Amino acid sequence: MTDRPSVxxxxxxxxxxxxxxxxxxxxxxxxxxxxxxxxxxxxSPAEPEPTARGARYDVRxxxxxxxxxxxxxxxxxxxxxxxGRVRHEAAGVADLRTRAKAPAxxxxxxxxxxxxxxxxxxxxxxxxxKIALDSPVETYLPNLxxxxxxxxxxxxxxxxxxxxxxxxxxxxxxREAVFGEKRHTYYQPRELVDIALAHKALFAPGxxxxxxxxxxxxAGLIIEKVTGRPLAEQITQRVIERIGLRNTYFPxxxxxxxxxxHPRGYHAPGPGVPLEDITEIDxxxxxxxxxxxxxxxxxxRFFSTLIGGGLLKPAQLAEMRRTVEIDTRGWRPGTRxxxxxxxxxxxxxxxxxxHGGNLPGYHSFPGATEDGRAxxxxxxxxxxxxxxxxxxxxxxxxxxxxxx
Numbered sequence: 001m002t003d004r005p006s007v008x009x010x011x012x013x014x015x016x017x018x019x020x021x022x023x024x025x026x027x028x029x030x031x032x033x034x035x036x037x038x039x040x041x042x043x044s045p046a047e048p049e050p051t052a053r054g055a056r057y058d059v060r061x062x063x064x065x066x067x068x069x070x071x072x073x074x075x076x077x078x079x080x081x082x083x084g085r086v087r088h089e090a091a092g093v094a095d096l097r098t099r100a101k102a103p104a105x106x107x108x109x110x111x112x113x114x115x116x117x118x119x120x121x122x123x124x125x126x127x128x129x130k131i132a133l134d135s136p137v138e139t140y141l142p143n144l145x146x147x148x149x150x151x152x153x154x155x156x157x158x159x160x161x162x163x164x165x166x167x168x169x170x171x172x173x174x175r176e177a178v179f180g181e182k183r184h185t186y187y188q189p190r191e192l193v194d195i196a197l198a199h200k201a202l203f204a205p206g207x208x209x210x211x212x213x214x215x216x217x218x219a220g221l222i223i224e225k226v227t228g229r230p231l232a233e234q235i236t237q238r239v240i241e242r243i244g245l246r247n248t249y250f251p252x253x254x255x256x257x258x259x260x261x262h263p264r265g266y267h268a269p270g271p272g273v274p275l276e277d278i279t280e281i282d283x284x285x286x287x288x289x290x291x292x293x294x295x296x297x298x299x300x301r302f303f304s305t306l307i308g309g310g311l312l313k314p315a316q317l318a319e320m321r322r323t324v325e326i327d328t329r330g331w332r333p334g335t336r337x338x339x340x341x342x343x344x345x346x347x348x349x350x351x352x353x354x355h356g357g358n359l360p361g362y363h364s365f366p367g368a369t370e371d372g373r374a375x376x377x378x379x380x381x382x383x384x385x386x387x388x389x390x391x392x393x394x395x396x397x398x399x400x401x402x403x404x
Contacts, residue, residue, distance in 0.1 A: 057400060057402075059079065059396060059399070062392075062399070063076070063091035066389070070393075071381070072092060072381050073093055073096055073275065074091065074092035074093060074263040075092055075377065075378070076089070076102065076104065076263070076379075077296060077377050078105055078296035078375070079300070080297075080375070082371055082373055086297060086300075090102040090103060090104040094106065094264060096264070097277075103261040103262065103263065105296055106263050107247055107258050108263070108295065108296075109292075109357075109359040109360075110364050111290040112356060113355050113356065113357040114216075114286065114288065114291055114357070116302075116303070116306070116340045118220055118223070119340025119341065120320075121235055122222065123316040123339065124316070126316055126319070127312065127316045133156065133158040133161075136156055137155045140221075140226060141218065141221055141222060144221075145197070147201070149201030154205050155167070156205070157219070160218050161215070161340050162337060162339055163209055163337060164209050165205055165215050166202045166203040166207070167201060167215060168196045168201065168202060169202075169212040169214055170192045170195040170196040174195065186284050189288070190221075192285065216290075216340075220287055235250055239302070242311070244301075245294065245301060247260065247295040248302070249294075253284070254282070257279070257280055263380045266361055267360055268382065278382075281361075297376075300366065300368065300374035300375065301374075303355075304374040306353075306368075307353050307368045307369070319338075320339045320340065320341050321341065323338040323342075332394070341353055341354070341355060346369070346401055348398075350369060351370075352368065353368055354366045361382060362382075363393070364377070365377045365393060365397050366397075367401060375396075375397050377393055377394075377396045
């Protein structure tokens, strides 16, 4: 969704994980969604203030400040300690109209965090010998990728997952579907690819890096072609049910509301404009790049299990964690991108692995470490008063993971 790279992605662009602590720029950048989408910020977020490992930290105060000082309707957090202890916190309201209290560990649209689920399934299929990372897309989707500077025979599966394909980003041309009149329109995956193919390639495959939702829609199509089954089913069986993510799901065709307890999501069309409830949308334009729903707690369980080796064989996890340099404008300094996964240095040493997501109404910043710690922050509005507010939210992951 949310969700973000040379420019932070638009609604699907990654937020924290991706940057693992990457800050989502504006909602417009979010369009890159699942970019789920890299947003557009001219400068990189500032380095987080160093947090001494083991220092005490209570996330509740910072969540309250995000609500009272920065104007987010709600801010949620979930932490997973080295000892397995789980804590859920929430500040603000779930609904600006009723003023109902925000639910701790409520469900949200997680935008580009979907990319990591998709990449995980692709790599499971690699481990089963059904997909080869360095085979061309043409092997699995013959005659699909043809266009101006675009040839599926020259783009590999690895380049899709790593954002080095050079393909155009379809969400750059879907603004109305994200925030406008078409936000209740259903899109089929092939329609999204066709939108991208109507534009010129950004660069020759493998010569540069650009965050791109089109890459992950193609990855989803490859999963369906290889397995002969729906993408949602494969993610559900291979990841969600396998590790017991009880509050995570891939919305069904035409499903526009959120199931279960959830804070509503909001969007401001412009500076000084009142927040608009944008909870109900058709998220099909995000599909395998940014359509999923989860909670901060489930995101912690997913990323910590993934990094801990519970979803992939060692060889495929190693491939996922082989990162490349990226244009870090809009990302935390030092962030690198692997196969649907980002790594970012922590102020107390070591790396945090994650992605992040930005979809209309919601931002989510997850991250996990190799020793079992994990933390996720979620916000319920796009276009905050300032990018500094997003930086502060993003920095909470570093604080939580470096704390006692």
